[in-house]
Amino acid sequence: MEDYFYAHSKENEPHEKWQTVKKHLQNVSDIAELFGKDFSSGKLPKIAGLFHDLGKYSKEFQNRIINQGQKVDHATAGAQFVYEKYGKQIGKLMSYAIAGHHSGLPNGNENEISDLKNRLSKKICVYENNIDFSIEKYDFNEKDSPFEKLKDKDIDGFELSFFIRMIFSCVVDADFLDTEKFMDEEKFLQRQGYLSVYELKEKLDNYLKQFSEPVEKINIVRNKVLNDCLDAAENDSGLFSLTVPTGGGKTFSSLAFALKHAIRNNQKRIIYVIPYTSIIEQNAEEMRKIFGEHAVLEHHSNIENESNLNTTAENRRAKLATENWDAPIIVTTNVQFFESLFSYRTSRCRKLHNIANSVIIFDEAQMFPVDFLQPCLRTISSLSKCYNSTIVLCTATQPALTKKTLKSGLEDVTEIISDPGMLYEDLKRVNVTLLDKDVTTDLLVEQLSKHKKVLCIVSTKKLALEIYNKMSELDNVYHLSSLMCPEHRSEIIKQIKDDLKNKSIKTCRVISTQLIEAGVDIDFPVVYRAIAGVDSIAQAAGRCNREGKLKFGKVNVFFPENGTPPGFLRKGAETAEIVLGHHEDILSLDSVEEYFTRLYLDSKTDKFEIIKELKSGDSTLDFPFRKIAEQFQLIRNDTITIIIPFDSEGEKRVDALRDSFAETRDLLRSLQRYSVQIHPYNFSKIESGIEIIKDRYFVLNNMNNYSNETGLNVETETNYSIDDLIQ
Secondary structure, eight states: OGGGOEEEOOTTOOGGGSEEHHHHHHHHHHHHHHHHTTTTOTTHHHHHHHHTTGGGGBHHHHHHHHHOOOOOOOSHHHHHHHHHHHIIIIIHHHHHHHHTTTTOOOOSSSSSTTSHHHHHTOOOOOBOSOOOOOGGGGOOOGGGSHHHHHTTTTOOHHHHHHHHHHHHHHHHHHHHHHHHHHHOHHHHHTTOOOOOHHHHHHHHHHHHGGGSSOOSHHHHHHHHHHHHHHHHTTSOSSEEEEEOOTTSOHHHHHHHHHHHHHHHTTOOEEEEEESOHHHHHHHHHHHHHHHOTTTEEEESHHHHTOTTOBOOHHHHHHHHHHHHOOSSEEEEEHHHHHHHHTOOOHHHHTTGGGTTTEEEEEETGGGSOGGGHHHHHHHHHHHHHHSOOEEEEEESSOOOOBTTTOTTOBSSEEESSSOHHHHHHHHOOEEEEEOOTTOOHHHHHHHHHHOSEEEEEESOHHHHHHHHHHHTTSTTEEEEOTTSOHHHHHHHHHHHHHHHHOTTOOOEEEEEEGGGGTTOOOOBSEEEEESOOHHHHHHHHTTBSTTOOSSOEEEEEEOOTTOOOTTHHHHHHHHHHHHHTTOSOTTSHHHHHHHHHHHHHTSOSSTTOHHHHHHTTTTTOOOOHHHHHHHOOSOOOOOEEEEOOOSHHHHHHHHHHHHOSSOBHHHHHHHHTTEEEEOHHHHHHHGGGEEEETTTEEEEOOGGGEETTTEEOSOOOSSOOGGGTOO
16 A cells, blocks of 8 residues: 555656655655764654655545645644654654744744644644554664753753754755755766775875974974864763864864864764854965865855856755764864754755764854854854764964853863973964054054054054055055955055065055955065954064064054944953953963953853753753744844956856856856945945846946045944954
């Protein structure tokens, strides 16, 4: 009888070639079980997979698939079945995953028709109940219960909701993959053939051999960092910190730790998490040079927004990997990583089970969003304790993220560097001076003009433009801000680097917003930084005497005449000012620790009380998944993207966009290099000079609104938006 119930059909194919419900359920059950083996899931993914499409055994669904009848809710039946059979704890955990495997995780009990409570009592289409599921195979005793497996790991509502997401991820990814294999096996096969962590380690070892006998002091120090990482990799999985000042080679040393550690602990992949979209592509490209084109997947907002596009065969494989992160090395952003872990959508949750049993490196861990710090730290703790993942908090300025200084901080964090204090002294290349508060903008310009080679970093586009305009008549003065498209900025940065290297060019003065602090390899003898958080001052210092050619470079911290922008930037600046009064060296480990301790103490680190909301579901298992997903948005981005045909290549790409039948992924990615984000209130000021292509792409066609020196001509916002960097 089961052979006459179908799960999936194929156009123009006879029914005997369709996939039966029985076959699909068994396949999904087996795949979900395999995924669940990476964490303490017991038989739950297997059982949820077996019953996820139980409603397809109804006459109504069969009419839908055979005769193109009306849509049928086929998910609720399985949710009700497991709830009745396995009870209010285990059954309810699985019912979330089953009920939401198409529409996304439902809220538990929010008095809405779509929440789980109403779904479990909903009248559904009658399904055949004499199907042989061999249900006795799916009975389990108390030892198989996640409550039993997790009871010694501080299980509460947060952990249980996290566990539900993981079961959900196993089921939805298994469902997608089995359906894809049946419907388009060629597409399914494109997912295979990745290098193993053993092969990746061999490639990295070969790359690092060129640095095995260092001569210069800086390379000797970097080699010591590498050796500390390789030694620490012998530890069991857990929580680690890697405190390495700028220039210490932490990127490749952390990868060396991750690959050796993954082999030691049978972990499957490396996930490298970066706060800035502005540098993620260059990091991924550097890794590809070592590991190969297809070993590294980059996934961030720019990639995710390129859905439903025609792609080349090579890019199609990468696009498939963004769906579930089954590549061996993932390079992603804080936003993509954490928002996925708090999402309710199937598209974003498919990847979650592949985060388990991984080594996760957080570069620039001090950039965790303060408003969501507690949920982020609980997530990190859960991944380490319950999902066999190793976490590396990798930064030049280690924030106060442990229980020692933060009540909700992490416990049992092992520092990888044997002597962070000594390493800081070995890599110290600058002295930081706090200037008097009565420095006007004109006086600042006068001081900058006295230096032949100087970098000035400010926190607003408005101030950057004002200073530049006052200095623009001098030779070799450059401006950098996010109102310049990336291609334009790259051109200017190349010119700056050439000027700095060219001994015949005596002057080079740069006025920039803080975007230059994000991974731009540039070296000035003198840097001026508008007062900001200690982490920002440290990043600015990383652009000073970077190569160590001077005994010490000079970093001058000044107070802008019109103050610091309100909000988090001002709070960071005020906290830094307090710390500056307590420490002679603002960048020392002690001062950095004090800065972050004060910053977190004076901040609301769980803005929407997400942890409290989830803990309230301890006993009832009623979790507001959708509500929390709406709240957990690290960036609320209301900007509009403007494409700038900045040069002849940009014009060609805009012409291709205008003339193409369908936009390709490659074309849209290339246009990111020619894009600027502005706020809606500034868009109205240039709207008359905008061409709209295909009803959704805004292109600047009046280039009088774009300056080759300062970028897009709009009245700049008072606040410099960190949203321009972190996406």
